Amino acid sequence: xxxxxxxxxxxxxxxxxxxxxxxxxxxxxxxxxxxxxxxxxxxxxxxxxxxxxxxxxxxxxxxxxxxxxxxxxxxxxxxxxxxxxxxxxxxxxxxxxxxxxxxxxxxxxxxxxxxxxxxxxxxxxxxxxxxxxxxxxxxxxxxxxxxxxxxxxxxxxxxxxxxxxxxxxxxxxxxxxxxxxxxxxxxxxxxxxxxxxxxxxxxxxxxxxxxxxxxxxxxxxxxxxxxxxxxxxxxxxxxxxxxxxxxxxxxxxxxxxxxxxxxxxxxxxxxxx
Amino acid sequence: xxxxxxxxxxxxxxxxxxxxxxxxxxxxxxxxxxxxxxxxxxxxxxxxxxxxxxxxxxxxxxxxxxxxxxxxxxxxxxxxxxxxxxxxxxxxxxxxxxxxxxxxxxxxxxxxxxxxxxxxxxxxxxxxxxxxxxxxxxxxxxxxxxxxxxxxxxxxxxxxxxxxxxxxxxxxxxxxxxxxxxxxxxxxxxxxxxxxxxxxxxxxxxxxxxxxxxxxxxxxxxxxxxxxxxxxxxxxxxxxxxxxxxxxxxxxxxxxxxxxxxxxxxxxxxxxxxxxxxxxxxxxxxxxxxxxxxxxxxxxxxxxxxxxxxxxxxxxxxxxxxxxxxxxxxxxxxxxxxxxxxxxxxxxxxxxxxxxxxxxxxxxxxxxxxxxxxxxxxxx
Numbered sequence: 001x002x003x004x005x006x007x008x009x010x011x012x013x014x015x016x017x018x019x020x021x022x023x024x025x026x027x028x029x030x031x032x033x034x035x036x037x038x039x040x041x042x043x044x045x046x047x048x049x050x051x052x053x054x055x056x057x058x059x060x061x062x063x064x065x066x067x068x069x070x071x072x073x074x075x076x077x078x079x080x081x082x083x084x085x086x087x088x089x090x091x092x093x094x095x096x097x098x099x100x101x102x103x104x105x106x107x108x109x110x111x112x113x114x115x116x117x118x119x120x121x122x123x124x125x126x127x128x129x130x131x132x133x134x135x136x137x138x139x140x141x142x143x144x145x146x147x148x149x150x151x152x153x154x155x156x157x158x159x160x161x162x163x164x165x166x167x168x169x170x171x172x173x174x175x176x177x178x179x180x181x182x183x184x185x186x187x188x189x190x191x192x193x194x195x196x197x198x199x200x201x202x203x204x205x206x207x208x209x210x211x212x213x214x215x216x217x218x219x220x221x222x223x224x225x226x227x228x229x230x231x232x233x234x235x236x237x238x239x240x241x242x243x244x245x246x247x248x249x250x251x252x253x254x255x256x257x258x259x260x261x262x263x264x265x266x267x268x269x270x271x272x273x
Numbered sequence: 274x275x276x277x278x279x280x281x282x283x284x285x286x287x288x289x290x291x292x293x294x295x296x297x298x299x300x301x302x303x304x305x306x307x308x309x310x311x312x313x314x315x316x317x318x319x320x321x322x323x324x325x326x327x328x329x330x331x332x333x334x335x336x337x338x339x340x341x342x343x344x345x346x347x348x349x350x351x352x353x354x355x356x357x358x359x360x361x362x363x364x365x366x367x368x369x370x371x372x373x374x375x376x377x378x379x380x381x382x383x384x385x386x387x388x389x390x391x392x393x394x395x396x397x398x399x400x401x402x403x404x405x406x407x408x409x410x411x412x413x414x415x416x417x418x419x420x421x422x423x424x425x426x427x428x429x430x431x432x433x434x435x436x437x438x439x440x441x442x443x444x445x446x447x448x449x450x451x452x453x454x455x456x457x458x459x460x461x462x463x464x465x466x467x468x469x470x471x472x473x474x475x476x477x478x479x480x481x482x483x484x485x486x487x488x489x490x491x492x493x494x495x496x497x498x499x500x501x502x503x504x505x506x507x508x509x510x511x512x513x514x515x516x517x518x519x520x521x522x523x524x525x526x527x528x529x530x531x532x533x534x535x536x537x538x539x540x541x542x543x544x545x546x547x548x549x550x551x552x553x554x555x556x557x558x559x560x561x562x563x564x565x566x567x568x569x570x571x572x573x574x575x576x577x578x579x580x581x582x583x584x585x586x587x588x589x590x591x592x593x594x595x596x597x598x599x600x601x602x603x604x605x606x607x608x609x610x611x612x613x614x615x616x617x618x619x620x621x622x623x624x625x626x627x628x629x630x631x632x633x634x635x636x637x638x639x640x641x642x643x644x645x646x647x648x649x650x651x652x653x
Contacts, residue, residue: 165361165363167359167360167361167363168363168365170328170330170350170357170359170363171357171359171363171364171365171421171424172365172376172380173329173330173350173351174328174330174350174351174355174356174357174425174434175356175376175377175380175424175428176351176377176380176381176428177351177376177380178351181380185365186365189366189367190366190367
């Protein structure tokens with residue numbers, strides 16, 4: 001029993017406690033999702049339950065607009081990802097390769113939007129998009145989501161392109177390739193991890209956004225999942241079973257994405273230091 | 274005859290917030306077909322900027338660049354039909370060697386069979402045939418550079434540009450690759466423009482060199498001429514290993530004859546020379562370490578004492594101190610009994626003496642003879 005041994009075990013315990021705080025709500029959410037409604041409020045509230053049923057999930061899919069919300073979320077998220085990847089890649093490339101006046105002003109200005117909480121920006125954005133006729137539309141919401149995720153994504157791609165030596169592109173140009181071709185064939189493969197991080201970040205932000213979706217989408221048929229989830233909290237009843245089961249389903253795509261592509265995300269965040 | 278490549282009064286000025294930087298200051302050079310032409314000079318002299326302007330990677334602030342009869346000053350890089358090998362090799366990391374070499378042909382949309390055939394031939398020529406399916410990271414520096422050269426020559430460019438291609442390699446590899454490049458030069462029909470700061474590379478490989486200093490070409494001539502008839506002190510001290518000795522010299526009366534006084538010795542001077550050189554005061558005298566002989570004390574023109582003796586195997590590099598407090602470096606074969614502290618004599622042929630103007634540094638004399646006919650430096 002020496003000091004190193006004790007230190008290791010104390011560290012282990014500290015991590016275990018932290019993990020419990022993080023993992024327990026997720027576990028409870030899953031558990032509740034699979035518990036039939038009658039048993040939800042009946043004690044004992046066991047930690048381990050074995051009579052699980054899928055009735056919450058079935059009810060969710062059949063009796064609510066969940067599938068509509070799912071489709072809306074998927075469309076908006078896909079749009080946000082595509083817009084982010086394309087715009088951030090070109091912007092990051094321009095910032096890394098060109099010198100122009102006000103370059104640093106532009107770069108730092110993009111971070112201005114992070115000074116405000118999204119809910120603060122949502123109302124002005126509502127007015128702006130209404131004037132453009134984009135209220136309650138897919139495009140409007142995609143643009144709103146992009147406005148939040150794009151600045152950081154631009155910085156990530158900027159850093160990634162700085163790693164690619166210009167001489168690689170020059171070698172391509174001298175070989176007869178146009179600038180665009182040089183960018184696509186030579187730069188992009190090296191910057192691909194960056195683009196993956198951009199995609200993951202843009203997806204997560206769009207998929208989980210509540211503030212913008214809530215304010216901008218006025219029609220229930222255009223609601224995304226987080227907003228739809230909020231409708232399960234009514235004045236007279238709180239449908240816990242539905243809330244938990246939809247939460248569980250909503251968290252699956254992001255969880256899967258981050259889990260499978262985590263190394264891109266880690267390198268992406270590290271690069272944008 | 275039309276030059277293969279011509280730079281006409283090319284300037285490149287960079288505008289910075291603090292002021293202007295003149296990188297290239299009026300370069301005028303005509304390069305002939307199939308020459309191996311080198312721009313050489315110390316770091317910052319403008320040679321790489323000049324090469325990049327030939328490639329189209331930089332635009333001249335003023336002046337023209339011509340390939341043959343065609344003014345290519347404003348033609349984009351992609352359309353100039355050139356090839357370039359970069360200092361940092363710049364191979365595409367995610368492509369195989371085969372794809373790297375074939376890249377220019379792929380961009381030009383040549384048929385697949387043609388590309389495969391030419392890649393085979395080029396890789397055989399460069400001795401990397403067995404590496405075709407590997408990625409650049411798996412190759413050594415020398416092999417990577419060969420791949421880069423292969424990528425450049427595969428499209429049979431009319432002008433091949435090389436930007437310090439050997440500086441990333443170790444010494445032994447460098448001399449190997451030097452012969453490779455010379456061998457290639459004989460095989461392919463391209464005009465080669467080479468940039469290096471290594472004067473040995475420049476001297477051994479080039480048909481002609483342009484020595485550059487602070488944005489200007491100081492002298493453009495074949496290596497032999499650069500070595501034996503340098504246009505000024507910068508060129509004279511830049512080429513040749515070890516570096517040329519530079520010591521102060523003055524015209525002085527000795528006995529009642531005009532002489533050139535340096536290193537405590539007096540060399541007879543013709544009347545004409547004395548008249549011309551005396552008003553200049555103290556001149557810079559240059560003599561190469563390889564151009565003097567060490568003789569017994571009392572013989573030769575200069576007396577001295579060996580300060581340092583470094584055996585190099587085939588010869589010794591000696592630092593010899595002269596009575597006037599000066600020092601001169603000598604590369605010669607010495608007998609073993611001459612050690613540090615020995616008194617020796619130094620014999621200098623008058624032909625081996627260079628005189629440089631104290632202010633302009635221009636070469637005033639390439640070799641001194643106390644006979645009326647003397648050689649003068651040819652201008653660039």
